[in-house]
Amino acid sequence: MKTTLKLMTVLFVTLLLSCGGKEEKKKEPISYGKKEVPTKVETPKEAAVTASKRIDLATKGVGPIKSVTLGAEIDQEMVTHGADVYKKMCTACHRTDKKFIGPAPTGIMKRRSPEWIMNMILNPEEMVKVDPLAKELLMEFNGAPMANQNLSEEDARAVLEYFRTLK
C-alpha cells in the first residue's frame, strides 16, 4: 500500500511538473509555426520583451516578398519617394519617432527583416492571422489592425528605403 502511495505521489508530481512545463512553453510566443528556429533556447528570456521591441531578423513573414536586396548605399531618390508615400499613406496611424496607433518605424531595420516589413505593408490581413510576430503586435497595439493601403511593390520598397534613414 505504502509503495502504491509513493508511486502515486511520484506520478502526481510528474504530472504537475509537466503541466508547469507546458505553461512555460505557452509563454514563448514564437515557438509555434516556426520550423527552423535553433535559437529556441533563448526564447524564455525574450518573452518578457514586447513584440514591438523584440529583435527578429530571421523571419520573413508571409506575402508576395520572398527576398529583398538592399544596396550598399542608401538610394536617395527612392528615399524621397518613400517619404512621400509614407506621409500620404501611413501617417494617419504612424509617427516616425513615437508610438501612435501603431509602432514607430524608427529603428525598424534593426528589428525586422526587409522582407517582413514589406510583407506587413503589402499583406497585412494575412500577416496578422498567420505571422506570430504580427499577431502579437496586433494585440500589443490594442487590436488596431494594420490597414492595407494598396501600395504597389515599388512604393512599398521605397518606403523601406526611407525606413533605412530612420535610425
Place this chain on the structure above:
Amino acid sequence: MKNLLKLTFALVFVFAAFTSCNNTKSSDSKSGALASNVAEKVYVAPGEHDSHYAFISGGYSGNLTVYGLPSGRMFKEIPVFSQFATSGYGYSEETKPMLNTSHGFIPWGDSHHPDISQTAGEIDGRFIFINENNTPRIAKIDLKTFETTEIIEVPNSAGNHSSSFVTENTEYVVAGTRFSVPIPQRDMPIKDYKGNFQGALSFISVAPETGNMDIKFQVLMPGFNYDLSHPGRGKSHGWFFFTTYNTEEASTLLEVNASQNDKDFIAAVNWKKIEEYVNNGGGTMMPADYAHNVYDEHTHTATSTMIKEVRVVNPIDVPGAVYFLPTPKSPHGCDVDPSGEYIVGNGKLSANLTVHSFTKMLAAIEGEKFDGEAYGIPILKFEDVLAGSVEQPGLGPLHTEFDGKGNAYTTFFISSEVVKWKLGTWEVIDRQPTYYSVGHLTIPGGNSGKPQGKYMFAMNKITKDRYLPTGPEMEHSAQLYDISGEKMELLLDFPTHGEPHYAAAMEAGLIKERSQKIYNLEDNKHPYAALSDADTKVVRKGNEVHIYMTTIRSHFSPDNIEGVKVGDKVYFHVTNLEQDFDVPHGFAVLGQNTSELLVMPGQTKSSVWEPTKVGVWPFYCTDFCSALHQEMQGYIRVSAADADTPIKWSLGEDIE
C-alpha cells in the same frame, strides 16, 4: 455473452452505415428528378456569384435597385432621384446639386425605365439611364462606380414616361412626354387643350467618350399622350417609335374620354433625318429653363447649371421625318424585335396584339398611300403596315420582350400571365401564370439586337398571399422564369423595392470586370480633401467653420475640436484615407439636420452642422469598420455666440 453483444453491435453498425449510404443516394436521385431541380437552377452557393445583373427601377422610391440572377438577391439600392440617408446622397454638400431643378431642390422622384448603354446594337455595360416621371429628368448612372453621375431636366415635358431608351450606339437617350402641356407653359383655360397643347419628344445626345448628356433637339408633336417608346435597330436604326393614346385630346375623365377612338397611333420618327436638319441649322432655339447636374469623379462634387434655351423642331418642317401608324385601342408597350423588322404595339383595350412591319412601312411611305393626316403628319393605312396579329392571346397586353430565337414574350395585366408567341407565324407557343397582375417583363439584353435569352423575369403589381403578410403594404413581387426550353418554367419569386416598372439586365462579366473598388487618394481633387494627416485643420471664415478631417481604422483626425460657436455653420469635410476595398467609414454628429455620411475609401464627403446649443457634442463613425469601431469617436466643443474660445484641434495629444 460479451462476444455476442460485440457481434450485435458490429452488425448494427455495419447495417446502419449501409442503409445511411442508401438513403443518401436515393434521396439525391429523387430530388434530381423532381422539385429540387428547380431549386438547383436558382441556387448560388455561398461565396459564389450570380451570372447576371438585374437593374430594377424603384418607381416611387426614385431609386434603382441591383439584383443578382438567378438568385434574386438584392445587392444594392442606387440613389438616383431621391435623398438617401444610407449614403448621404442628396444630403451631403457634394450631392445636393444633383437634385436641383428649375423648380428648386426636389428630394424625390418617380423612376421608371432603366436602359443600359449600347455599342453596335449590343449592350456594353458602361452606363445605365433612367427617367424621372414626375418632374421630368433623365439620369445617368456610371456602372463603374454604381453612382448617379449626371441628371438633366427635360423642359417642355410633363410626365416623362416614354423614356429613357437608348439608340443602338447610344447616340441618343430618348425621352417622350406622357402628358401634353402648353409649350411654352402659360396661363390658359384647361378646356382649350385640344389643338393648343403639345407633346415634346426629346433627343438627348450622349457623348461617346464621357457619356455627357445634352438635349440636341425636341420634336413638338400634337397634344397626344406619348406612352412608351423603343428605338429601331438593325435595318430600322435611325428611327424611333412611340405609342400614343388620348389622340382624342381629352383633358378630363380620360378613362372614358381617351378610349373613344378605335385606333390610336404609333408615331414613327426618323431621327437621323431630323438630326441632319438640325445639323444644318434647322429648328429654332426657344427660351427654356432647365437644370443640368454633373457629378465630377475627381472632385467628388456635383455642380448644377441652369440652361436657358432649347432647340425645338416642328415635325411638318422636316418632310418625311414623322408618320403615324394606326394601332388599335390605346397601345401601351411599343417594342421592337432584335432584327428591327417588327414593331409590336400592345393595345391595352384590344383583344389582339398588333405587329407592324418596318419594311411595309417604308413601302407605304414610298407609295405615299396615306389615310389622311393629323396636324400635318401623314397617317399610313393600318392594312398597309400590318405584319400580323396575335389573335386573342390574353387580356390587357402591356409589354413585349424577345429572346433572340424568334420568340416574343408579352405580359397580360388583366389575365395575369406571360404569353410566348412566335414572330412571323403569330402563333401562341406557351403561357404561364404570374402572381399577380404583371406589368413589365425583362429578358437580359432586352432592348438590344442581341438578347441574352436564358432568363426572363416578370414584375408584378400585386403580391397578396405570395409572402408572409407585412401589414396592408406588401413589397411588389418579381418572378423568374427559365426560358431556355420550349415551355417557360417558373423558378423563383423574389421581392422588389418601391414599385418596379421596367428593369434592365445583362450577363455579369462586363460590369464585374470594370467595377471600381476604391477611389485612389492620388486622384482625389476635392477642394476640401485632407489627403494625409498633415492636411487636417480647422479654418474659420466669418461664421463658417471648415473642418478638414480624415478617417482611418479607427479614429478621426482631429477628434477634439474647440472654438466653434452657436450660430456657426460648421462644415465637416471627411476624407477616408483607407485604400482597401469595402472599408467605408461613416460620420454623424449629434443634432445634425442632414443624414450621416458614408465615405468610401479615398473619397471626400461634406456635411453641414449648425449647432444651436452650447455644449460638448460627440461625433462617431456610423459604419462598423473594425474591432475598435466603438472607439471611433470624437468631441466638438460649442461655445456661446459671444465667447472667445480659440479655434483648436488635436488628435492623441496625450499619447506618450
